[in-house]
Amino acid sequence: SAVISQKPSRDICQRGTSLTIQCQVDSQVTMMFWYRQQPGQSLTLIATANQGSEATYESGFVIDKFPISRPNLTFSTLTVSNMSPEDSSIYLCSVETDYEQYFGPGTRLTVT
Amino acid sequence: DAKTTQPTSMDCAEGRAANLPCNHSTISGNEYVYWYRQIHSQGPQYIIHGLKNNETNEMASLIITEDRKSSTLILPHATLRDTAVYYCIVRDLNAGGTSYGKLTFGQGTILTVHP
Numbered sequence: 001s002a003v004i005s006q007k008p009s010r011d012i013c014q015r016g017t018s019l020t021i022q023c024q025v026d027s028q029v030t031m032m033f034w035y036r037q038q039p040g041q042s043l044t045l046i047a048t049a050n051q052g053s054e055a056t057y058e059s060g061f062v063i064d065k066f067p068i069s070r071p072n073l074t075f076s077t078l079t080v081s082n083m084s085p086e087d088s089s090i091y092l093c094s095v096e097t098d099y100e101q102y103f104g105p106g107t108r109l110t111v112t
Numbered sequence: 113d114a115k116t117t118q119p120t121s122m123d124c125a126e127g128r129a130a131n132l133p134c135n136h137s138t139i140s141g142n143e144y145v146y147w148y149r150q151i152h153s154q155g156p157q158y159i160i161h162g163l164k165n166n167e168t169n170e171m172a173s174l175i176i177t178e179d180r181k182s183s184t185l186i187l188p189h190a191t192l193r194d195t196a197v198y199y200c201i202v203r204d205l206n207a208g209g210t211s212y213g214k215l216t217f218g219q220g221t222i223l224t225v226h227p
């Protein structure tokens with residue numbers, strides 16, 4: 001298993017600003033993922049972030065809007081740039097280990 | 113990935129078994145059935161996965177039909193803390209490149225356990 005923490009747990013941000021979300025894992029993992037969960041909706045994968053390579057983004061998500069860093073095997077950041085109210089969501093990171101994915105508690109973002 | 117179909121919601125009495133069905137009629141031979149749940153305001157939690165044999169762990173049992181077109185997640189003695197959204201996902205563990213590890217979440221089943 002893996003224990004994942006995220007910072008911040010929640011934030012309220014103004015339109016046009018950016019927020020960087022941190023994800024820390026208690027063990028070294030190769031594969032890390034970032035998901036978004038809009039209010040009342042299911043989870044949608046934003047991108048896959050493997051250490052040592054560029055993040056791979058899903059359709060509808062672009063690097064300029066959601067830049068991701070993966071400096072080592074236990075840490076990653078997701079930045080939500082130039083925010084609008086439509087970016088209000090829960091953002092979750094997850095890691096893959098032994099064919100199981102473990103999720104962080106999420107960051108609840110509200111954009112006003 | 114193949115799509116799954118789950119009932120929108122289900123109810124269960126505390127202490128009874130909760131049986132959550134999932135249809136995945138277009139599942140391919142390489143795709144596994146995974147179950148996750150999401151308790152309110154928390155990240156999803158892995159429950160169990162299987163290919164074609166029935167599986168059991170400390171949380172639940174997974175029953176997969178012989179033709180693999182459907183499965184049932186069984187919580188043997190449901191408690192109030194099992195109230196959550198349950199997601200059935202099919203996943204190809206042999207997928208390479210950018211497809212590996214990708215989980216496609218549907219809307220899931222809202223399970224409500226009543227006292």
